[in-house]
Amino acid sequence: MDGTDLHAEAWQGIKNGYESGRLAHAYVIVGSPRGNALQFAESFLKLLYCERAEKPCNECAGCRQVEAHSHVDTLWIEPLSKSRQILAEDVRGLIRRMTQTSFEGGWKSGVILSADCMNESSENALLKTLEEPPANTLLLLITDSAESLLPTIISRCQKIVLSEGGSSAMDEIWREPLMSILHAMPPSNGLDAARMASLLKALLDRVKDGISDAVMEELDQDDEALDESKLKIILEARTNARLKEVQADVFRVMLDWQRDVLMLVSGVVSDELIHVQDMEKLEEQAKIHTQGSALKAVREVEAMSRRVERNIPDMQIFDEAFRKLARR
Structure with missing residues (x-):
C-alpha cells in the first residue's frame, strides 16, 4: 500500500471514529509538520468544529478558524525559534x-507541532494527561521523527503514519525554479506580476506531470488487472493527493522567504533567518519594503496557499496574488 493509500485509510478511520463517537483521546501523526501531517491535523480539527452537517465544509467560521490556528478551543504550541525546544511550561x-x-x-x-522537540521534562509533563485525559479533549502530536518520542507516550496514543508520497523526489523539479522567482521578488509592475504568476503555474504543472508519470508507473507494476476507467480514477486521486503535498512545500518555502524579508525589515539578526544563504537577495528586497508592505506580502502568500485548496483556477489565484505583491 502506497503513501496515498495510507493517508486515505487513516482519514477514513478518523471520520468513522468521529461519526461513531469512538475517537481516541490522543494521536501521534507522523509526517511533515509543515506539510501533509499539518494538513491532516487541520482536517481532523475541522471535523470537531465545523458548523455544517457535511463535515468538514472548509467554508464555515469554525473551519476558517482552524485553518488560521485561531479557534478559541484549540491551543497550538511549537518549538521556540532560538532553543528549538518545546518547554515543560508550554506543555x-x-x-x-x-x-x-x-x-x-x-x-x-x-x-504540538514538531513534538519530537519536547525535552524530557516536557514529555514527562505530558504523560499524566495521556494516562488520565479529561472528557471531550483531543491531543495531536505532529512529528516527522516519532522514534524520538518516549515509548510511553507512543503507547498511549493512536499512531497515524503519513508517507511523504514521493514529494521529496519532486524537489529537483520545483526548488531551483521557485528560488529564481523568489530572487526576482517583488514584481516591478502588473506585467512582471503576470509573468511570475505564469512561471509558478508552469512550475506546478511540471510537478503534476512528473507525479502523474510516477503514479502511472506504479499502477502499471502493481495494478495490471484494473480496468481503464478505475485506473483513471486512481491515477487522478493519487496524483492530486501527492500534488497537494508538494504545493504545501512550495508555499512553505515562499512563506519562509517573505518572513525572512519581514524579519530583516524589522531589524532581526541574520542568524534567525531560514534562507540565510540568500542573504544578499533578501537584503536587496528588504530595502524595497516598509514593515507594513513586508507584512502584507507574508499575508498575501498565506492567502494564496489557502485559496489553492478551493475550487478557483490556479492561474487566477497566482495572477491576483502577484499583482497585489507588485511594487507601488
Whole structure:
C-alpha cells in the first residue's frame, strides 16, 4: 500500500471514529509538520468544529478558524525559534487549558507541532494527561521523527503514519525554479506580476506531470488487472493527493522567504533567518519594503496557499496574488 493509500485509510478511520463517537483521546501523526501531517491535523480539527452537517465544509467560521490556528478551543504550541525546544511550561499551559471548560461548549483540543522537540521534562509533563485525559479533549502530536518520542507516550496514543508520497523526489523539479522567482521578488509592475504568476503555474504543472508519470508507473507494476476507467480514477486521486503535498512545500518555502524579508525589515539578526544563504537577495528586497508592505506580502502568500485548496483556477489565484505583491 502506497503513501496515498495510507493517508486515505487513516482519514477514513478518523471520520468513522468521529461519526461513531469512538475517537481516541490522543494521536501521534507522523509526517511533515509543515506539510501533509499539518494538513491532516487541520482536517481532523475541522471535523470537531465545523458548523455544517457535511463535515468538514472548509467554508464555515469554525473551519476558517482552524485553518488560521485561531479557534478559541484549540491551543497550538511549537518549538521556540532560538532553543528549538518545546518547554515543560508550554506543555503544562496546554494541559491547564484542556482541563478548563470549553468556551463554545464542545471539544477542547491541543496540537504540538514538531513534538519530537519536547525535552524530557516536557514529555514527562505530558504523560499524566495521556494516562488520565479529561472528557471531550483531543491531543495531536505532529512529528516527522516519532522514534524520538518516549515509548510511553507512543503507547498511549493512536499512531497515524503519513508517507511523504514521493514529494521529496519532486524537489529537483520545483526548488531551483521557485528560488529564481523568489530572487526576482517583488514584481516591478502588473506585467512582471503576470509573468511570475505564469512561471509558478508552469512550475506546478511540471510537478503534476512528473507525479502523474510516477503514479502511472506504479499502477502499471502493481495494478495490471484494473480496468481503464478505475485506473483513471486512481491515477487522478493519487496524483492530486501527492500534488497537494508538494504545493504545501512550495508555499512553505515562499512563506519562509517573505518572513525572512519581514524579519530583516524589522531589524532581526541574520542568524534567525531560514534562507540565510540568500542573504544578499533578501537584503536587496528588504530595502524595497516598509514593515507594513513586508507584512502584507507574508499575508498575501498565506492567502494564496489557502485559496489553492478551493475550487478557483490556479492561474487566477497566482495572477491576483502577484499583482497585489507588485511594487507601488
